[in-house]
Structures are given as structure tokens and as C-alpha cells.
Amino acid sequence: MNPDASRTKRAGAPSPYAPYLEAEWGFLNHWYPAKFSNEISEGAVLGLQICGIPIVLRRSKGRVYALKDQCIHRGVKISARPTCLTDETLSCWYHGFTYDLETGRLVSIVAAPQDKIIGTTGLQTFPVHEVNGIVFVFVWSPTWKGDVPPLSHDLPLAFPENNPRFPHPLWPDAPHLLHENTVILGLHRLGYANWRLAVENSFDAGHLLIHKDSSYVRAKNWALPLGVRPTSDKAIQLIEDEEGPKGFINMYFTEHWEPVFVNERLNLRASGTGGAKYYRTHIVVPGALVVEAWPEDEVAQYEWFVPITDDKYEYWEVIACRCRTDEERASFEQRYTTLYEPQCLYGFNNDDIFAREAMQDFYADGAGWSDEQLGEMDHTIVTWRKVAARYNRGIAPKPRGVQGVVRGQAVDLANLVGAPQVVGRRAKAWMP
Amino acid sequence: MDAVTRAESTGDVKSVSPTEAIVCRSRTVRLRFADGVAHEVRVGESDTVLAASLRSGIQLIHQCKSGSCGTCVGRVTSGTLSMDSGAGHCLLPSEMALGQRLLCLSTPLSDACVQLDYPSSFLRGDGPMCVVGQISAREWVAANVVRLGLNLSDAVGFDFRCGQYMRVRIPGTDQWRSYSVATTPTELPTVELLVRILPEGVMSDYLRDRCAIGDNVELEGPHGSFCLRASQARHVMIAGGTGLAPIMSMLDQVRRIEGRRPKVLLSFGCASPESLFYLEELQARSDWMPNLEVRVTVDCGGANYRGAVGNPVGAVTAADVADSNTMAYLCGPQPMIAAARSHLKALGLRPENVFAELFAPSAQESLQSRCGTRQTSMEPEI
Numbered sequence: 001m002n003p004d005a006s007r008t009k010r011a012g013a014p015s016p017y018a019p020y021l022e023a024e025w026g027f028l029n030h031w032y033p034a035k036f037s038n039e040i041s042e043g044a045v046l047g048l049q050i051c052g053i054p055i056v057l058r059r060s061k062g063r064v065y066a067l068k069d070q071c072i073h074r075g076v077k078i079s080a081r082p083t084c085l086t087d088e089t090l091s092c093w094y095h096g097f098t099y100d101l102e103t104g105r106l107v108s109i110v111a112a113p114q115d116k117i118i119g120t121t122g123l124q125t126f127p128v129h130e131v132n133g134i135v136f137v138f139v140w141s142p143t144w145k146g147d148v149p150p151l152s153h154d155l156p157l158a159f160p161e162n163n164p165r166f167p168h169p170l171w172p173d174a175p176h177l178l179h180e181n182t183v184i185l186g187l188h189r190l191g192y193a194n195w196r197l198a199v200e201n202s203f204d205a206g207h208l209l210i211h212k213d214s215s216y217v218r219a220k221n222w223a224l225p226l227g228v229r230p231t232s233d234k235a236i237q238l239i240e241d242e243e244g245p246k247g248f249i250n251m252y253f254t255e256h257w258e259p260v261f262v263n264e265r266l267n268l269r270a271s272g273t274g275g276a277k278y279y280r281t282h283i284v285v286p287g288a289l290v291v292e293a294w295p296e297d298e299v300a301q302y303e304w305f306v307p308i309t310d311d312k313y314e315y316w317e318v319i320a321c322r323c324r325t326d327e328e329r330a331s332f333e334q335r336y337t338t339l340y341e342p343q344c345l346y347g348f349n350n351d352d353i354f355a356r357e358a359m360q361d362f363y364a365d366g367a368g369w370s371d372e373q374l375g376e377m378d379h380t381i382v383t384w385r386k387v388a389a390r391y392n393r394g395i396a397p398k399p400r401g402v403q404g405v406v407r408g409q410a411v412d413l414a415n416l417v418g419a420p421q422v423v424g425r426r427a428k429a430w431m432p
Numbered sequence: 433m434d435a436v437t438r439a440e441s442t443g444d445v446k447s448v449s450p451t452e453a454i455v456c457r458s459r460t461v462r463l464r465f466a467d468g469v470a471h472e473v474r475v476g477e478s479d480t481v482l483a484a485s486l487r488s489g490i491q492l493i494h495q496c497k498s499g500s501c502g503t504c505v506g507r508v509t510s511g512t513l514s515m516d517s518g519a520g521h522c523l524l525p526s527e528m529a530l531g532q533r534l535l536c537l538s539t540p541l542s543d544a545c546v547q548l549d550y551p552s553s554f555l556r557g558d559g560p561m562c563v564v565g566q567i568s569a570r571e572w573v574a575a576n577v578v579r580l581g582l583n584l585s586d587a588v589g590f591d592f593r594c595g596q597y598m599r600v601r602i603p604g605t606d607q608w609r610s611y612s613v614a615t616t617p618t619e620l621p622t623v624e625l626l627v628r629i630l631p632e633g634v635m636s637d638y639l640r641d642r643c644a645i646g647d648n649v650e651l652e653g654p655h656g657s658f659c660l661r662a663s664q665a666r667h668v669m670i671a672g673g674t675g676l677a678p679i680m681s682m683l684d685q686v687r688r689i690e691g692r693r694p695k696v697l698l699s700f701g702c703a704s705p706e707s708l709f710y711l712e713e714l715q716a717r718s719d720w721m722p723n724l725e726v727r728v729t730v731d732c733g734g735a736n737y738r739g740a741v742g743n744p745v746g747a748v749t750a751a752d753v754a755d756s757n758t759m760a761y762l763c764g765p766q767p768m769i770a771a772a773r774s775h776l777k778a779l780g781l782r783p784e785n786v787f788a789e790l791f792a793p794s795a796q797e798s799l800q801s802r803c804g805t806r807q808t809s810m811e812p813e814i
Binding site: 029116393 | 712
């Protein structure tokens, strides 16, 4: 473009990241983590919801299949009461509408084998990629045309392959989710905020204040800065390869960022005396984060913020570690169980969950998106919004006929108070 | 539905014969839609009205095809339809007594006539309608261009395709004008139009002097076949002035394609820097769409203008259309369209890949409306 720079911006001009603001229910046509492999054993049927789309998973003969979790007949969640009559099919527990796992086609109805509707309709299916202990689902729209992009296009970059572009002399190469020998341990839990608030919190360059007194940071005695500020246009480096993930790396611990250790005006200092902790954050669309060299140098923490509705997301936190031997694996598992999970994924990151939920009121009705007043620390937040607006593969529409669209229904309240005899309680596999 | 009436309403009877001749003793069933359109179909003695109609290409509302859901109901006004097919069905005796039949189970025992309670266009969804909109925005985006926002929330069932246009009745007059929609169906019930304002003109006078937010405006449409063609080849769009409107709609359509999105080059030109508009909107599309390149030109720049001077046609070069499958979309005044056609032809573009929407030059504004025409040229005139 070559507009005359003398023109000033009109009041009615669009936001530079308007598509991101539209994406209240998430981005479609991307890969999202759905379950850990060990959550879905042979024959198991589990339901979950991503971007407002109910999805049922079934493992049959080792392979995981994903179909829309909403019977075409009366719309109940098939996962609410798992019913499988053959290895190749999934049946609805209500009237026995039976679907082929591979194609989703309606192949029979238990009590109406002659029904003319058989063979003419079916459930939407979703591509599945299971790797290193995580089941990923490509959450696509029924109108998606063309090939399914590889999972690697929706995951952070791998190292050492990308060291020449994004060097990190202060820590070893981060283990990558797709590499052989990578062991992934972690958890996922429900978060009560819009998914975008969660993503933005995850790499927020100015939010270190909330972790200042984390017991993990205190125990390590790290001099975790109060914040970091960008000092050049190389502070944030975009990743926008034609064939690959789209996102950016915050080049922390280079000359392009300045850590803030003291605020004289407020008489506040970073607490630790044991030296700096080097790490780096890197995020790609649709919201897959890695913190390299975190919680310790030889591992990496990956996170996702998978939209469920417009006010709930599934928070995935996993630690990846390179384990070449059984001994290394056992050692990692022990360290995960005794340190990473309690002190980091819960202890440290609980502060983030608190912050996301605290933001929800301001943004829930749209006020925050227009009334927020951003500062220099938010350079990285706005970069994310623009990258997400530009490279998402589709905006999830507000759905119809699924959980979370109509708020405060009696069945939701009954679930909250734990009333017995409520079918919905059995559909909450994604609840903690 | 008060504000909505279907514009097309013909009493013509189109006779359709079934594609398969399974007829031993077949009867003629006349299907009469709510808009007066009627079709006739031959139905064999072991066939059903619904099956024969669908085979003949007559779309009828239906779902279960087994007599259960009730959606294919019609009312017999003459003759006899039997539902004694050996299956149960959901009609009440009182409904049967009114002549209602489920067409998925119905076989004619005589020639018959069936009345349907929906218009023939219902399943096509593409017929023009008369609707009423409320003005929700009037923004001067350039010295002589107004962005007009209309709220069509009363227009139940209204839909259009990106690139189509609406006829607009200027409030307080009997004058009609045609304007392309600059937004997409995703933004419904809001539509936006881009209106060029003249020193004198009925619409111009209205927008300048009398228009108020909340005014009711009658519209009729959608019309036109200027729309995006499905192709992975590069799309080259050339827009002059408010000819940008349908192009904006098509850009936002490309932006929302789910799957691989084609590359797009937009060349947009206005007469002068003062008449340039929508630069923020175009910058935003450039930011949102890695597949989009935008070039902006003005015919006469003046001493202080730092942008490109020229016309939007000349800004498209041979390299831009090197792929022989390139698709071109032109919208602007007639001289621009003619120049673009000959320029693209000279650059080797295939004439059948060039689509144009002509808008009447401003001086002909009233002439255009009197004729009620807006020429959409599907066929290249090169």
C-alpha cells in the first residue's frame, strides 16, 4: 500500500486486528490437544467441547477417532452414556442411531433398521493425530476445503533446527513435542475466562509481578525481573514461513529486551539474589506457547488455551523432557511428580489462572477490548493479536444448540450443586 | 414477514417430466407454491409425489422421507392422494380431513393439485426481495463519498452473494438507485453501501440534506451475477471510485475462505487525494490477509501528494497477470472498464476470465434509475 501519510485516521476505521476481536469462540481449522493418550484407553468413549463444537473420542483397536458429539436425531451428547455395539461404530445411547467411526455415516438404527434415513446422513468427523502421549484433533468447519495442514504447523518451532534463526546461547535446545525421545507429562484443567485472555496472559511481558512471590521462584532464589521492556524492533521476531507455524518469539535475554529489576519510585526490587533465570517465550496460532528452559534449563513448558465456550477454556500445561533411557525417564517422572506439577504447573501457574479470571468481567461484554489502555509492555500482546488476525484459518461462529450458549440453565445450576440424577454430569469429562 | 414480499410472482406453469419412466399408470400432480408458481410432475402408481418431484429437479421441503417428521406436508385442493403405503405417519385425523398429505408417502389415485405453504424460491434462496432497512450509519469517508449503513433486521430470510447489488428507493421520492453491497452476508442484518455524492442529484441531496439515522429505506434485491469465481489462480481486482464496494465484499469473502486462499491483487484508483477513501479499511485487509496486495493510485496528485499517481488500470502490469489462469474483476465507470478490458487483453489475459460490473457514470444517475438497469456483463465484450 502507498497511502498518503498526511491523512489522519478516521473515527470509523476498523481495528487493526478486528478478526481477532470477532474470535470470541476461537479459531477453527487448527489442531488442538483434546486428551492425554492415557486418558482414553482401548474402547473408551470421551466427550469434550472445542470452539463450541462438541466432540466425542473413541479408541478402537488402538486408534482414536473423533466425531461430532451431538446425535443428529435429538442432539444429545453421544458421550453422555457410551454405547458401542461393534468395533467400527459408535451408537447413541438414546435411540441407537449408530455411526461409522471412520466416516461418521449413519449405518443403522438399533430399533429401526429399515429407516430410510439410514445411509443418507451422518456425523461430522475430525482428523486425529496422536503423538508422544497427546491426542490432537483438527477442529475444522464442515466447509473446510483442501488438505489438512500438518500438526507441526500449529506447534512452536523445533530446536536445534531453528537455532541459526533464533539462537539461544544461554540454555540447551528445548525438547520438541514431536521429537522422538520426548516425554511429555502434564495436566489440563478448566479455566473460567475467554480463551484470548488466557493466551495473552501466558506471554505477557509485564506480568512477572504476579509471580514475584511464587514459592518456586523464592525457593530457587532467582532474580526474576519485575518486568521486561522491548528496546528495539528485533525484540519480537515473527515466524511466518509459508509452510510452517505462524507466530513470534520474544527474544528475551538479548540486547533487544531490558529487564527491570528495580522500581525506585515504589522502592521495589526483584527479590532473588541467586542470579538471573534465562528463558524465552514463543507462541504460534491458534495459541500454542512454549517457555524454553522453564521450569528448569533442560526441559520446556508448553501450554494451550483451548476454547470451550466464549467464557471457558481448557488450560493445558505440559513439561517436555528429552529422555533417551529408562533411567532418564524415571528421573524426569520423579522430578515432575515431586516438583514440576505441584510447584510449577499448580503453584506458579495458579497465579496466571487468577489473573485471567480477574480480567474476565472487563472483557466479557466487549468493554475491555475497546476501553483498555495499553503501555510499552503490551507491544507483545498487540503483536499476537495482529498475527492471530492475519494467520488464523477461520473464526468459529457463535454456535447453536450446544452447552454454554444459553447461560444459567437449570441443568447447569444442578450440576454446580451436584444434584443427583442429572445426565449432564456424565458429559463433563472435560471438567477437572 | 410484514416487510418482506417476494418480488417474483408469476403464474406460469412449467411442465416437468420425470427423468425415469417407471410409469405404468402415471398421474399428473400439480404443485402450487405460495408465490403462485406451479410445477407439474408425473407420478407413477408405485411412486411418491416427493420422490418423483425430486427426480424431476423440483425442490420440495422434506427431511425424514418416512412419514414421521411432517415437514413435507401439502394440502390437496383437487384429486386424491393416498397415503396407504403400509407405513405409519404423523398426521392427525383432523389434518387429514383438511386435505393435508405427507408427500413422501403420497401416491396419486387421480390427477391432483397440491398447495404448498412456502414460495418456490424458498429452497433456492436467491430471489430478489423487497425489504425495508433502517439507516444505522452515515459517514463521510471522503469529500464526495458516503458510507451508508442499513439495518435489515426486519428482512427475514434476506440473503445475498458477495458482489451483488441492491436497488434503493430514495426516501420521500419515487426514485430508485442501484448500489453494490460493500459488506458480506456475515455482517447481516447490517449492509453497507458506498454512495458517491454529486453537487446535485436526488440521492445526493437526500444524503446531504435530509438523511437521519433511523430513517426507513425501501430496498429491492439482491441483483447481479458479479461474484467471486472459485479458483486458486490469482485474482486481480480493479476498482475505480465507489466501484470499490463490491470488491470490498469480495475481499472479505476471500478472507473468510476456509481452506487455501487465492492470492489477490487489488488496484484501486480515485480522481484526487481528496476523493480517496477507505484507505484504513484497505490497510486493515492488507494486515489481515497475507495473500493480498493493494495498490492505490490517484489520477491527479498535486504537488504535495506522495502516493502513486496514475490510473488503477495502468497499475496492473504484465507480471501481475503472467499466470494465464488469472481471474480479473472490474468495477467502475464505463471508460475504466473499457480501458481495463483492452489492457488485460493486451497483457494476454483470457477474455472469459474477465468479469465486470459497470456502474452508471454519475451524470446518468437518473437515467440509470429510470431504466432500472445496472448492467452486469458476464460476457467479455473485448
